[in-house]
Amino acid sequence: MHVNSSPGRARNLRISGLAVAILVASGAVALTVSPPFTAIGEAATAETLRAAAAQADLFFGVAASPARLSSIVGREFGQLTAENDMKPATIAGPGGTVQNTGNADTLVNYAQTNNMTVRGHTMVWYSQAGSLSGASQSTLNTYIQNVLLKWGNKISHWDVVNEALDDNNTGQRRNQWPHTLDRDANGDGDYFDPSDTDYIRDSFRQARQVVEQSGLTTKLCINDYDIEGLTVKGGARNKKSDAMYDIVKMYSQEPYKYIDCVGLQSHFNDNPNSIITDDLQANIQRFADLGVEVQLTELDIDDDLSNNDIGQGQADNYRKVVRACLNVAKCTGITVWGISDSESWRASERGLLFTGSNGSYQKKAAYSAVLDELNKGRQTTPGSSGPPSNSSSPPSSPSTSSSSPSTSSSSPSDPTAGCSAGVTLNSWNGGFVATVRVTAGAEPIDGWSVSLTLPAGATVTSAWNANQSATSGTVHFTNVSYNGRVDAGQSTEFGFQGTGTGTGMTPTCTAA
Numbered sequence: 001m002h003v004n005s006s007p008g009r010a011r012n013l014r015i016s017g018l019a020v021a022i023l024v025a026s027g028a029v030a031l032t033v034s035p036p037f038t039a040i041g042e043a044a045t046a047e048t049l050r051a052a053a054a055q056a057d058l059f060f061g062v063a064a065s066p067a068r069l070s071s072i073v074g075r076e077f078g079q080l081t082a083e084n085d086m087k088p089a090t091i092a093g094p095g096g097t098v099q100n101t102g103n104a105d106t107l108v109n110y111a112q113t114n115n116m117t118v119r120g121h122t123m124v125w126y127s128q129a130g131s132l133s134g135a136s137q138s139t140l141n142t143y144i145q146n147v148l149l150k151w152g153n154k155i156s157h158w159d160v161v162n163e164a165l166d167d168n169n170t171g172q173r174r175n176q177w178p179h180t181l182d183r184d185a186n187g188d189g190d191y192f193d194p195s196d197t198d199y200i201r202d203s204f205r206q207a208r209q210v211v212e213q214s215g216l217t218t219k220l221c222i223n224d225y226d227i228e229g230l231t232v233k234g235g236a237r238n239k240k241s242d243a244m245y246d247i248v249k250m251y252s253q254e255p256y257k258y259i260d261c262v263g264l265q266s267h268f269n270d271n272p273n274s275i276i277t278d279d280l281q282a283n284i285q286r287f288a289d290l291g292v293e294v295q296l297t298e299l300d301i302d303d304d305l306s307n308n309d310i311g312q313g314q315a316d317n318y319r320k321v322v323r324a325c326l327n328v329a330k331c332t333g334i335t336v337w338g339i340s341d342s343e344s345w346r347a348s349e350r351g352l353l354f355t356g357s358n359g360s361y362q363k364k365a366a367y368s369a370v371l372d373e374l375n376k377g378r379q380t381t382p383g384s385s386g387p388p389s390n391s392s393s394p395p396s397s398p399s400t401s402s403s404s405p406s407t408s409s410s411s412p413s414d415p416t417a418g419c420s421a422g423v424t425l426n427s428w429n430g431g432f433v434a435t436v437r438v439t440a441g442a443e444p445i446d447g448w449s450v451s452l453t454l455p456a457g458a459t460v461t462s463a464w465n466a467n468q469s470a471t472s473g474t475v476h477f478t479n480v481s482y483n484g485r486v487d488a489g490q491s492t493e494f495g496f497q498g499t500g501t502g503t504g505m506t507p508t509c510t511a512a
Ligand code: G3I
Pocket: 083, 084, 127, 128, 265, 298, 345
């Protein structure tokens, strides 16, 4: 029997065991009872997105308005985002007050009744800012406090800052309010210095203070689009994603610890910066490695009928995106941006999981693909408690690269010693992604170090699932907290992206 190690299934096991223990303790059953101890480990195939996701320990949610709250919402989705009804344009009053919350209250109440979590969307945003538009940090702070306290823990995640970064892969912030609040005091090109003024830092600081002082558990998120991949179409670096990474890295770590989560909106279409790249999972992983939760917050995928820029069909693309999230333990949820194509903000691109309207909906092929993928659960290597080590879709070069990627691999070194390592390479013109598989020998290992020498001119630009000692020459990669333990004969994987060519690398593995 295959034993799946997903946390959701482990929880089923615990609940089943507890239920039997209670029954036994109460004398209600004889000790010869067999179920539910049989066949535990194979969870039943779930028939709704909500149930399948819960079994894999993540949420599957939807954005909606009160007019869309038909029975399908509570049945298929475990999480709800207000598509428009919590935006400042709707609920911000003068001086940072909160008003006109009728629709938002309806959504929150519906979620409570149907045991769904809610994402608050959104507090500080250049668009749909209503009476907040052009406000001072002080007014923003008042609003942040009011809106957090309005719903308290009924909101599990709040988008504190939305869409701070510029379009067209510039890696810069949007050049308009609230960026007008920013001041680069020492002129070094960033807003991260203590003497700088940074509306992102200051908004999150205020939100963090309110959460702490009020004993809330609400998670504080930053949210944006076109930050999903490490690269964009053609293989160039995704500078917008890198800029978001720098912000999250700065403000999720000591001394700040303000940011809990990052939302990758995931409006995938044929814009060169909005395509699905094969390094999506690697990018989710690098954010997760900062210790924050990652969610795909506004997922929709162009159905690809009008062009073929993003791949082999919508259902396959949905499958790919869901798998990338499932393969990263800290990817804790996926929200689709609407129920049905015709009711979507992108109706012409038919990017959602259902057709139909007004509560009468039909499932599309994309729905079945998502349900099937969720039912496969997270794919983690037995013995590893952290993110997946044995991914079914390891990061590779951008699928849409203009030059065709090449794949090569080397064999693991000495398989009988403490550990061995082999590298698989996906290369394109000017860059590569290396996936390194670490395999334990006849004994389990509790830590590992892999050394390899990069070819001249090659540079490591990012790594995931490992610590890295250098960016060029001989580089030592060591395990991170969750993947040092590898059982006898089992494997774990880490990866890195580089510029230049990666051919000819021969990794050697040493067990700690
Ligand atoms: O409700 C009025 C209606 O009474 C009026 O007749 C009609 C006329 O245009 O407008 C309706 O309001 C529209 C509203 O959606 C509700 O449908 C607004 O004009 C329209 O601007 C608004 O668009 C929303 C958009 O954000 C605004 O920026 C979309 O529904 C919403 O899906 C979209 O969501 C954003 C996320 O917040 C952030 N990420 C991107 C995402 C997609 O753009």
